[in-house]
Amino acid sequence: GDSVTQMEGPVTLSEEAFLTINCTYTATGYPSLFWYVQYPGEGLQLLLKATKADDKGSNKGFEATYRKETTSFHLEKGSVQVSDSAVYFCALSESDYKLSFGAGTTVTVRA
Amino acid sequence: GAGVSQSPSNKVTEKGKDVELRCDPISGHTALYWYRQSLGQGLEFLIYFQGNSAPDKSGLPSDRFSAERTGGSVSTLTIQRTQQEDSAVYLCASSWDRGAEAFFGQGTRLTVV
Numbered sequence: 001g002d003s004v005t006q007m008e009g010p011v012t013l014s015e016e017a018f019l020t021i022n023c024t025y026t027a028t029g030y031p032s033l034f035w036y037v038q039y040p041g042e043g044l045q046l047l048l049k050a051t052k053a054d055d056k057g058s059n060k061g062f063e064a065t066y067r068k069e070t071t072s073f074h075l076e077k078g079s080v081q082v083s084d085s086a087v088y089f090c091a092l093s094e095s096d097y098k099l100s101f102g103a104g105t106t107v108t109v110r111a
Numbered sequence: 112g113a114g115v116s117q118s119p120s121n122k123v124t125e126k127g128k129d130v131e132l133r134c135d136p137i138s139g140h141t142a143l144y145w146y147r148q149s150l151g152q153g154l155e156f157l158i159y160f161q162g163n164s165a166p167d168k169s170g171l172p173s174d175r176f177s178a179e180r181t182g183g184s185v186s187t188l189t190i191q192r193t194q195q196e197d198s199a200v201y202l203c204a205s206s207w208d209r210g211a212e213a214f215f216g217q218g219t220r221l222t223v224v
Contacts, residue, residue, distance in 0.1 A: 034212060044154075044202065044215040089154065098167065099144060099204075099213055103153035 006102035023090035115216035136205030
């Protein structure tokens, strides 16, 4: 079945550092890929998405590129801020509709 | 409403009691999901509704768990004879169609004592 594997945390960074969270997936077809974020005390919200190979999703300075050849969708941000502290979830959805999530990566950014 | 609404936001119940959790999806969204997030854990899929199709119940952890969706809109997740291991945040999400991005509610934090 479909599955998502993402980098285990927690990840602790200093402000302005570069952030990468690795995500790889297993799917039988051509899924849509997502990154969701959960800020402290808030609900899950979509950060970015990509629906086909080589698409790049971007939002709030974060980027992720759909790499079919490596079945990956790594999340990157060039300069993190304290406000980026959150739990990040990689997810996929295939034509069979179900959203499958990774385990989540907790990111803490120190001032 | 503007977003997915869940109620109650918090629920404390005694072991062995039944609980009902409610989800109001975004108007017009045909797909509705229930997930569970236990302390320090990821998101565990529970059940999925799509339009009038039979729901995908493959994620329900035991027969104590059930869910229904009336009129293609509001959904209720019922947990019978609650156990302490049922303590978690129960999240509801909806999307306009299969494969589309999901919008999540704030969740119901269930504590079984």
